[in-house]
Amino acid sequence: MAAEKWVLMVTAQTPTNIAVIKYWGKRDETLILPVNDSISVTLDPDHLCTTTTVAVSPSFDQDRMWLNGKEISLGGGRYQNCLKEIRSRACDVEDTEKGIKIEKKDWQKLHLHIASFNNFPTAAGLASSAAGFACLVFSLAKLMNLKENQSQLSAIARQGSGSACRSLFGGFVKWILGKEGNGSDSLAVQLVDEEHWNDLVIIIAVVSSRQKETSSTTGMRESVETSLLLQHRAKEVVPKRIVQMEEAIQNHDFSSFAQLTCADSNQFHAVCLDTSPPIFYMNDTSHRIISYVERWNRSVGSPQVAYTFDAGPNAVLIARNRKIATELLQRLLFFFPPNSETDLNSYVLGDKSILRDAGIDGMKDIEALPLPPEINNISAQKYSGDVNYFICTRPGGGPVLLSDDSKALLNPKSGLPKEA
Amino acid sequence: MAAEKWVLMVTAQTPTNIAVIKYWGKRDETLILPVNDSISVTLDPDHLCTTTTVAVSPSFDQDRMWLNGKEISLGGGRYQNCLKEIRSRACDVEDTEKGIKIEKKDWQKLHLHIASFNNFPTAAGLASSAAGFACLVFSLAKLMNLKENQSQLSAIARQGSGSACRSLFGGFVKWILGKEGNGSDSLAVQLVDEEHWNDLVIIIAVVSSRQKETSSTTGMRESVETSLLLQHRAKEVVPKRIVQMEEAIQNHDFSSFAQLTCADSNQFHAVCLDTSPPIFYMNDTSHRIISYVERWNRSVGSPQVAYTFDAGPNAVLIARNRKIATELLQRLLFFFPPNSETDLNSYVLGDKSILRDAGIDGMKDIEALPLPPEINNISAQKYSGDVNYFICTRPGGGPVLLSDDSKALLNPKSGLPKEA
Numbered sequence: 001m002a003a004e005k006w007v008l009m010v011t012a013q014t015p016t017n018i019a020v021i022k023y024w025g026k027r028d029e030t031l032i033l034p035v036n037d038s039i040s041v042t043l044d045p046d047h048l049c050t051t052t053t054v055a056v057s058p059s060f061d062q063d064r065m066w067l068n069g070k071e072i073s074l075g076g077g078r079y080q081n082c083l084k085e086i087r088s089r090a091c092d093v094e095d096t097e098k099g100i101k102i103e104k105k106d107w108q109k110l111h112l113h114i115a116s117f118n119n120f121p122t123a124a125g126l127a128s129s130a131a132g133f134a135c136l137v138f139s140l141a142k143l144m145n146l147k148e149n150q151s152q153l154s155a156i157a158r159q160g161s162g163s164a165c166r167s168l169f170g171g172f173v174k175w176i177l178g179k180e181g182n183g184s185d186s187l188a189v190q191l192v193d194e195e196h197w198n199d200l201v202i203i204i205a206v207v208s209s210r211q212k213e214t215s216s217t218t219g220m221r222e223s224v225e226t227s228l229l230l231q232h233r234a235k236e237v238v239p240k241r242i243v244q245m246e247e248a249i250q251n252h253d254f255s256s257f258a259q260l261t262c263a264d265s266n267q268f269h270a271v272c273l274d275t276s277p278p279i280f281y282m283n284d285t286s287h288r289i290i291s292y293v294e295r296w297n298r299s300v301g302s303p304q305v306a307y308t309f310d311a312g313p314n315a316v317l318i319a320r321n322r323k324i325a326t327e328l329l330q331r332l333l334f335f336f337p338p339n340s341e342t343d344l345n346s347y348v349l350g351d352k353s354i355l356r357d358a359g360i361d362g363m364k365d366i367e368a369l370p371l372p373p374e375i376n377n378i379s380a381q382k383y384s385g386d387v388n389y390f391i392c393t394r395p396g397g398g399p400v401l402l403s404d405d406s407k408a409l410l411n412p413k414s415g416l417p418k419e420a
Numbered sequence: 421m422a423a424e425k426w427v428l429m430v431t432a433q434t435p436t437n438i439a440v441i442k443y444w445g446k447r448d449e450t451l452i453l454p455v456n457d458s459i460s461v462t463l464d465p466d467h468l469c470t471t472t473t474v475a476v477s478p479s480f481d482q483d484r485m486w487l488n489g490k491e492i493s494l495g496g497g498r499y500q501n502c503l504k505e506i507r508s509r510a511c512d513v514e515d516t517e518k519g520i521k522i523e524k525k526d527w528q529k530l531h532l533h534i535a536s537f538n539n540f541p542t543a544a545g546l547a548s549s550a551a552g553f554a555c556l557v558f559s560l561a562k563l564m565n566l567k568e569n570q571s572q573l574s575a576i577a578r579q580g581s582g583s584a585c586r587s588l589f590g591g592f593v594k595w596i597l598g599k600e601g602n603g604s605d606s607l608a609v610q611l612v613d614e615e616h617w618n619d620l621v622i623i624i625a626v627v628s629s630r631q632k633e634t635s636s637t638t639g640m641r642e643s644v645e646t647s648l649l650l651q652h653r654a655k656e657v658v659p660k661r662i663v664q665m666e667e668a669i670q671n672h673d674f675s676s677f678a679q680l681t682c683a684d685s686n687q688f689h690a691v692c693l694d695t696s697p698p699i700f701y702m703n704d705t706s707h708r709i710i711s712y713v714e715r716w717n718r719s720v721g722s723p724q725v726a727y728t729f730d731a732g733p734n735a736v737l738i739a740r741n742r743k744i745a746t747e748l749l750q751r752l753l754f755f756f757p758p759n760s761e762t763d764l765n766s767y768v769l770g771d772k773s774i775l776r777d778a779g780i781d782g783m784k785d786i787e788a789l790p791l792p793p794e795i796n797n798i799s800a801q802k803y804s805g806d807v808n809y810f811i812c813t814r815p816g817g818g819p820v821l822l823s824d825d826s827k828a829l830l831n832p833k834s835g836l837p838k839e840a
Contacts, residue, residue, distance in 0.1 A: 210801065211711075226683075229690060232652045259696075263646075266698045270649060270690035276679075277714040278686045280707045287700045294697040381630065 044396030125312030133160030464816030545732030553580030678723030
């Protein structure tokens with residue numbers, strides 16, 4: 001290894017994911033080993049993703065990290081575990097062009113700079129830590145030339161944030177709980193890629209909340225300790241649902257998929273309620289969205305839209321196809337119109353073509369939306385202000401390397417954040 | 421039996437009750453047989469009760485009933501089952517003073533008039549059907565001179581409304597699920613009378629709701645059919661809780677009592693959420709009340725107040741003693757002050773002496789209430805209008821006969837409602 005002031009960098013982009021069979025409860029807090037398998041759908045990184053640049057240089061005198069432009073501590077056990085696991089697997093790296101050669105043993109002494117950026121609000125409860133840890137592990141694995149495959153990397157990301165392991169793949173992903181005490185077989189596998197079921201359209205309602213939610217780490221621990229229903233769910237209910245869900249996904253069976261997705265989301269929140277003290281992630285707005293979807297599905301006679309809620313009030317709504325998604329967006333905007341001060345352009349984010357298909361170009365189009373036919377109450381109440389904004393998206397692909405240097409978050413000379 | 425135009429009447433008063441170990445799910449819909457035992461506390465009839473007058477006369481040409489002054493149909497299966505069961509057990513009755521003699525066999529031909537009145541809003545979700553069917557059965561049993569004891573009568577009331585069987589006794593009451601196919605051993609027994617634990621004070625928050633709730637009959641049926649957690653609760657969780665709850669009640673062990681009461685309420689609502697489609701009885705206001713109580717209990721280090729919610733958003737709060745109840749009422753009025761249009765006198769109902777003990781005489785006293793010390797957020801939000809009113813009450817006694825004719829709801833000459 002030469003003593004020059006070179007900087008070697010890798011930039012990657014990693015998606016977030018939403019579980020359709022939920023992860024709730026750890027059997028090992030340190031290794032982050034779950035009490036049951038889970039299945040997720042990866043969300044299109046065009047709309048929700050983390051970008052991370054990792055850099056190594058002999059000039060760095062400590063490991064440092066910046067999240068959304070602000071330096072954060074890497075001292076936490078979860079970061080330390082990931083860094084330790086990755087360093088222990090690092091291999092020789094040679095960049096002949098730049099004349100850089102790093103030997104396997106050098107990685108233990110070299111320091112890292114990490115910069116990470118979410119293209120969506122971190123605090124909105126949209127699984128930013130899943131995309132974040134997945135991107136950290138994926139980009140470091142590239143930088144350090146790890147030989148491990150994606151599933152083996154997922155087992156490292158898992159130690160940062162459990163659900164992060166599912167963000168190492170696109171499409172539909174299963175996190176297998178595993179049997180080993182050391183967690184080596186608790187990893188993610190891809191069930192199908194993002195092309196397999198590309199009819200699906202996803203609309204996320206970011207719901208306003210006046211409460212500070214219990215963190216999922218704390219919530220899970222309290223559920224494991226106090227809920228008398230959690231073990232029954234993990235042992236008796238989820239294993240059957242996993243089999244049924246895999247089958248539904250393989251067969252593009254939207255009815256089964258929706259039924260399982262909704263039931264499992266509700267059961268996860270039921271376990272939260274069965275916790276002492278009880279945990280409420282959904283609020284009245286979440287409940288209303290569920291009621292509208294249930295009523296619509298029943299009026300049609302088969303599920304058109306599935307809903308699922310993570311550790312917060314936001315609704316993730318999965319429409320069976322683009323036509324249904326258009327009708328869904330119309331319904332959502334009917335019940336939850338933007339405030340008069342809110343610009344439509346900042347109220348419906350992501351794939352705005354769905355808004356165009358819905359024939360909505362401005363407030364007057366929202367005001368003109370008809371009462372959905374399944375609602376027989378003429379005075380159906382509207383809840384302006386109860387949703388902060390919507391994001392239109394779809395199932396998406398897994399992590400990718402960004403070779404375009406302009407996308408890097410660190411300066412290739414200094415190894416410091418570009419904005420700094 | 422003489423052919424004169426005599427009217428023979430009985431008037432009785434029966435309390436409502438609130439379950440502390442919940443009844444949710446029937447194993448037999450017609451006989452109303454539950455999937456688990458339940459335990460309730462009877463509420464003081466001074467504040468919440470049903471008064472019923474039943475009358476018989478050879479001049480009546482059909483069975484008729486008036487509820488809160490309005491005639492209602494007795495055609496429903498539940499009324500018919502109760503009337504049939506009671507008539508089949510009727511005995512000879514003789515009123516020597518009035519010169520009336522009714523023989524056992526006459527009861528099959530004689531018609532009844534029934535008038536019933538709740539001293540609390542029927543639609544407020546305060547178990548009016550429990551008190552109502554209990555009072556119907558109790559008063560008819562007196563009129564027809566049934567030889568059955570209260571538990572045997574409770575098995576008849578059960579066929580009108582499951583929880584009605586628990587309103588045949590004061591104090592703490594257990595509804596034993598029973599084993600017999602015909603339901604004969606599915607009945608209520610008194611665990612302790614209302615004097616046993618007379619420190620307890622109960623405050624009910626009648627919560628505003630914009631939703632029409634699922635009826636408990638429909639909700640229970642859907643839970644039995646679709647919840648994968650309900651049977652586990654009924655078979656594995658409740659039997660242990662019943663034993664622990666009986667022990668807590670016997671020993672005046674408020675900590676265990678509160679822990680079990682809260683956990684079981686939450687688990688019942690968890691099962692509702694695990695139902696397809698999910699049932700939401702609690703709303704954001706209910707959740708807030710739980711959060712305040714949990715935080716207060718934790719700040720003290722041991723439970724001061726227990727909460728329980730039935731099939732609606734109303735909170736039933738059980739304070740360990742009068743001092744705590746006074747502090748509880750202060751907290752409730754701090755967070756949920758009345759609207760400026762609301763008169764304090766119609767905002768706190770029932771035992772108003774608790775309001776006096778709390779030093780609250782008018783709106784200015786409510787405005788002057790200090791932030792509860794366990795709330796460290798100075799800008800703690802207030803939710804005026806989210807509670808309709810409070811009722812202060814306590815554990816109370818079982819059914820009583822009202823011999824004072826002025827209390828009768830039917831005219832002793834005509835057998836028709838007095839108001840009519």
